[in-house]
Amino acid sequence: MILEGLITTRSPDGQPHLAAMGPEVDPVELKAGRIETLVLKPFATSQTARNLAATPAGVFQLTDDVLLLARTVAGSGPRPDFLPAAVIEGWRLAEAPMALEFRVISADRSGDRQRLVARVERVHQGRPLLGHVRARHAVVEAAILVTRLHMIPAPEIAARFAELRTLVEKTGGPEEHAALAILAERVVAAGSAASAPTAPPRAVEVRTPARFHLGMFSFGDPLTRSFGGTGLMLDEPGIVVRVCPAAAFAGRGPHGQRAAEFARHCAAAWGLPRDEAFEVEVVAAPRAHVGLGSGTQLALAVAAAIEGLAVRPADRERSFAPREALALARAAGRGRRSSVGAYGFAAGALLVEAGRLGADKVAAPLEASPLVARAELPPAWRGVLIVEHAAEGLHGEAERQAFLALPPVDRGVTAELARIALLELVPAALEGCFGAFAAAFGAYGRLAGVPFASASSSLPFHRSIEMLIGRLAALGVRGAAQSSWGPAVLACAASQSEAEGVAAALAAEGLRSTHDIAVVGFNSSGARLRPITPPAR
Numbered sequence: 001m002i003l004e005g006l007i008t009t010r011s012p013d014g015q016p017h018l019a020a021m022g023p024e025v026d027p028v029e030l031k032a033g034r035i036e037t038l039v040l041k042p043f044a045t046s047q048t049a050r051n052l053a054a055t056p057a058g059v060f061q062l063t064d065d066v067l068l069l070a071r072t073v074a075g076s077g078p079r080p081d082f083l084p085a086a087v088i089e090g091w092r093l094a095e096a097p098m099a100l101e102f103r104v105i106s107a108d109r110s111g112d113r114q115r116l117v118a119r120v121e122r123v124h125q126g127r128p129l130l131g132h133v134r135a136r137h138a139v140v141e142a143a144i145l146v147t148r149l150h151m152i153p154a155p156e157i158a159a160r161f162a163e164l165r166t167l168v169e170k171t172g173g174p175e176e177h178a179a180l181a182i183l184a185e186r187v188v189a190a191g192s193a194a195s196a197p198t199a200p201p202r203a204v205e206v207r208t209p210a211r212f213h214l215g216m217f218s219f220g221d222p223l224t225r226s227f228g229g230t231g232l233m234l235d236e237p238g239i240v241v242r243v244c245p246a247a248a249f250a251g252r253g254p255h256g257q258r259a260a261e262f263a264r265h266c267a268a269a270w271g272l273p274r275d276e277a278f279e280v281e282v283v284a285a286p287r288a289h290v291g292l293g294s295g296t297q298l299a300l301a302v303a304a305a306i307e308g309l310a311v312r313p314a315d316r317e318r319s320f321a322p323r324e325a326l327a328l329a330r331a332a333g334r335g336r337r338s339s340v341g342a343y344g345f346a347a348g349a350l351l352v353e354a355g356r357l358g359a360d361k362v363a364a365p366l367e368a369s370p371l372v373a374r375a376e377l378p379p380a381w382r383g384v385l386i387v388e389h390a391a392e393g394l395h396g397e398a399e400r401q402a403f404l405a406l407p408p409v410d411r412g413v414t415a416e417l418a419r420i421a422l423l424e425l426v427p428a429a430l431e432g433c434f435g436a437f438a439a440a441f442g443a444y445g446r447l448a449g450v451p452f453a454s455a456s457s458s459l460p461f462h463r464s465i466e467m468l469i470g471r472l473a474a475l476g477v478r479g480a481a482q483s484s485w486g487p488a489v490l491a492c493a494a495s496q497s498e499a500e501g502v503a504a505a506l507a508a509e510g511l512r513s514t515h516d517i518a519v520v521g522f523n524s525s526g527a528r529l530r531p532i533t534p535p536a537r
Contacts, residue, residue, distance in 0.1 A: 001027045004140055006072055007040070008082070008091050009051035009058040016082045016091035019048045020073050020147060023060060023118075024379040028432035035123075038102055039379035040116040049114055056104035056116075057088035061096035064130045066139040070179035073143045074186050087122045097129035106496050108235060108521065112207070112317065112530055115235065115521060117379070117496060135172030138164040139179045146186045161187050201315065201531035203244035204308045206301040209233040209348055209523035210286055211293025211341045212383075213484045214441070215448020217355055217417050220408030228355025228369055230421045230444060231293075231340035231483075233348040234383065234490075235521040237286035239297045242532065243305035246279035253282035255298055262302040262332050269331040270311050278306055289392040291483030296341035299332035300325060301527065307331075308529050317530040322346040322371065325526075339369040348523035350375045350429050352421045373422060375429035376524040377437075382499035384477075384491040386468060386506070387516045391461040393485025402455040409451040420444045434494040438479030441492055445481020452485075461487045468515075475505050493519075 007021035024039040038060055042049040052058060063069065071077030081094035085101050092099040102118035142164045145157055161184070168180045216229040241259065249267075251260030259280040267276065280302055286292045307328065308314035320328070325346035329335040335342050343351050352373040394402050420440050428437035449456065456462055465482055472480040472491050479492035493499035499519040506517055 001025055001030060003060075003062065004144070005060055005062045006069065006093065006096075007048060007058055007060050008093065009048050010055040010090045011047070011051055012054065017047055017051055018072050018080070018093075019046070020069060020143060021048070021060065022144070026378045026380055026432060028378070035100060036120050037380045038100065038118040038120065040104075040118060041113050042116070044109065044112050044114055049109075052104060052116060053107075053109070055089055056107070057085075058090050058102060058118075059085055059088070059092040060100045060102060061093045062098040062100075062129060063093070063096050064136065065095070065175075066136050066143075066179045067175045067182075069143050070139060070182040073146050074182045076182060085122075086124070092124060095126065096124070097126045099124040099126070110236070112528060113525075133171060135168045135170075135176040138167040138172070139176055139183070142180060142183045146183050149186070157187055201309060201313060203242060203532050204305045204314055204529055205240065205242045205283075205532045206305045206308075206527060206529045208239040208297040208301050208345055208527040209235060209525075210238050210520075211297060211344050211483075212488065212490055213291065213293065213338060213340055214444050214481055215417070215484075216338070216409075216451075218409045218411075218414040219403070219451075220406065221411065221414075224411065224414065225355030225357055225369075227337045228353050229338060229340065229417075229448070230350070230352050230425065231338070231344065232350040232377070233344040233523040233526070234292075234385065235523045236518070237284070237292065237385075238523075239285050239294065239301045240283040241298070241301045241305055242281045242283060243278050243302065243309060245309065246277050249277045250279045251282065252279070254285045255282050255288060255294070256280065258288075258295075259298055259302050262299045263306060265333055266303045266306045266331045267310075269333075270307070272306075272310055276310060278309070280305070287387070289395040289485075290387050291393055291486050291488035292387075293341045293344075293484075295395075296329070296334045297345060297527075299334045300328050300342065300345045303328040303332040304527065304529050308531070314529055314531055317528060319526055319528055320346045339371070343371050343374070344523075345527045347374065347526045348376075350377060350426065350522075352426060373426045375426045377429050377522040378432045378434075379521075380495050381434060381437075381522060382493045382496055383520045383522065384493060384499050384502045384506075385516075385518045385520045386489045386491065386511070388461050388464060388487040389514055389516065391487040393459070393487060394455070395485075399485070402452075406451065406455060413447060413450060417444060417447055420447070434492070435478060438477075438492040438494075441479035441481055449482065456485065459486065465489060471506075471509075472502070475502055477502060490520075 002022045004022045008016045011017045082091040083094050088101045100120045101122040102120050104116045104118045106117045108115040168176050213231040216227050218224050219226045249260045249264050263278045286294050288294050325342045329342040339353050353369040354372050356369050424440035469480050477491045503517050
C-alpha cells in the first residue's frame with residue numbers, strides 16, 4: 001500500500017529539504033494502527049536520494065494541506081515552518097498532522113529508482129488528519145502527475161489533468177483551486193517543452209527483474225489447458241542491457257552472443273531495413289539455465305531497447321504494459337510455454353497464468369496464456385536466493401526431449417496446484433499473512449515437482465536440493481521451493497533481519513563454498529527503459 005505525503009531530508013548544508021514522496025507501507029501494520037516500516041523509492045538523480053545517501057534518516061509526513069503539497073511539487077511558494085527531529089538528524093514539518101521519523105536500514109541503489117527500507121523510530125501525532133474530500137484527492141493525483149512529467153507523454157498528462165480540473169472546479173474550495181493552479185502551470189510548461197522537436201535517442205538502457213517459476217499446472221492432456229502456473233519476480237539478479245545503433249550486430253558482456261541473436265530476430269520481426277543493426281552490451285545478468293528466467297528477460301530487454309530506438313523512439317524513462325511485454329515476447333520468439341516472464345517483465349509481483357488451450361508438451365503457438373491473478377507482496381518481505389555453483393537445469397534440446405518423455409500431468413495434481421495458487425498463495429499475499437503465504441509457497445513447490453520427478457531425479461544436483469530444503473526447514477524457514485528445473489532455491493522470510501539470519505546460518509555451515517547466497521526483495525514494478533548517452537568509444 002502506498003501513502004502519499006511529504007518527506008524531509010537533511011541537505012548538505014544542514015538545512016531541511018522537502019519533497020513529495022509515496023512510500024510503501026505494510027497494510028497489515030496500517031490496519032493495526034501502526035506503521036513500523038517504510039519502503040522509499042526515490043529516483044537516483046533526485047536531491048532526496050542524494051541526501052539519504054549522505055544522511056540515511058529523515059521524516060515522512062502525512063498531511064491534508066494540498067496547497068503545501070502543490071507548492072512542494074512545483075518548487076514555489078514560501079518555506080514552511082520546521083522543527084528539529086527528536087531522534088534522527090533532521091527536521092520535521094511543524095504543522096503536519098502526523099510525522100514519522102525514520103532511519104534507512106537497507107538500501108538497493110543499483111537502479112535508476114532506488115529501494116530504501118526504513119525503520120520508523122518515532123511517531124509525532126499533531127492535529128487530527130482531516131482526510132481528503134474529492135477535490136483534495138484530485139489535487140493529490142494532479143501532484144503525482146506533475147512528478148511524472150518526465151515519464152508520461154505530455155498529451156496523456158494534459159488529458160488526465162483536465163479530468164481532475166473538473167473535479168476541483170465542482171467540489172473544491174479556495175485552497176484546492178490555488179493548489180491546482182500552481183500544478184497547472186507546471187503542466188503547461190512541460191507541454192510547451194514537449195512540443196519542441198526531439199532527436200531519437202542515441203542509446204537506451206533496459207533493466208529487468210529476475211523470474212522465479214514455482215511450476216506449471218498441466219501439460220500433455222489434450223482436454224485441459226497446457227502449461228500455465230505460478231511465478232514471482234525478484235529485484236535481483238536481473239538483466240541490464242545497453243543498446244545503440246551500430247554498423248553490424250554485435251554483443252558484449254555475459255551472454256553477449258545470445259543478445260546479438262535476439263537483436264537480429266527482433267529487427268527481422270519488425271521489418272527494419274537490412275542495413276540497420278545494433279550493438280548490445282549486457283551490463284549485468286544472472287547465470288543462464290539456473291531457473292531465474294535469464295533467457296526470456298534478456299530477450300525482452302533487447303526487444304524493448306530496439307523498439308525504443310527504431311520502432312517507437314523513447315524520449316523519456318518508461319515502463320511497460322502487459323500487452324506491450326507480450327508483443328515484445330512475440331518479436332523475440334519467447335514465451336512458447338510460460339508467459340510468467342513476460343507478465344513479470346511488465347509489472348513484477350506474484351503471478352498466476354491459466355495456460356493455453358490446444359497446446360502440446362513441446363511448444364505452444366506464440367499466444368499469451370491469460371493472466372488470472374497478480375498480487376504484490378508486502379514490501380517488508382524478503383527471500384533468500386540460493387544457487388549451487390556450476391549447476392545447470394535442463395534447457396534446449398535436452399529440455400525438449402524431457403518434456404516429450406514425461407507422462408501427462410494428473411488432473412488431480414492440476415486441480416490441487418490451482419487451488420493452492422488461487423485460494424492460498426494469492427490471498428495470503430494480498431492480506432499480508434506471511435505464515436499462510438510461506439506454507440502455500442512450500443506446498444506448491446513440492447507438488448509442482450511431482451510431474452517432473454522422472455526427469456529431475458536424474459539431474460546431478462537433485463539430491464543436494466532436497467538436502468538444502470530440508471536444512472532450511474530445520475532452520476525454521478516456513479516456505480522454500482525450487483524454480484523451474486533448478487538449481488535456484490528461494491527461502492521466504494518475513495523481514496530483512498530474518499532473511500539475513502537465514503543467510504548467515506547457511507554461511508556459517510560453509511554453504512558459500514558451494515552456493516551463491518543472496519538476500520533479495522520481491523519486485524512489483526517490472527522492467528524500466530531509459531534513454532542514455534553512450535560513452536565515447
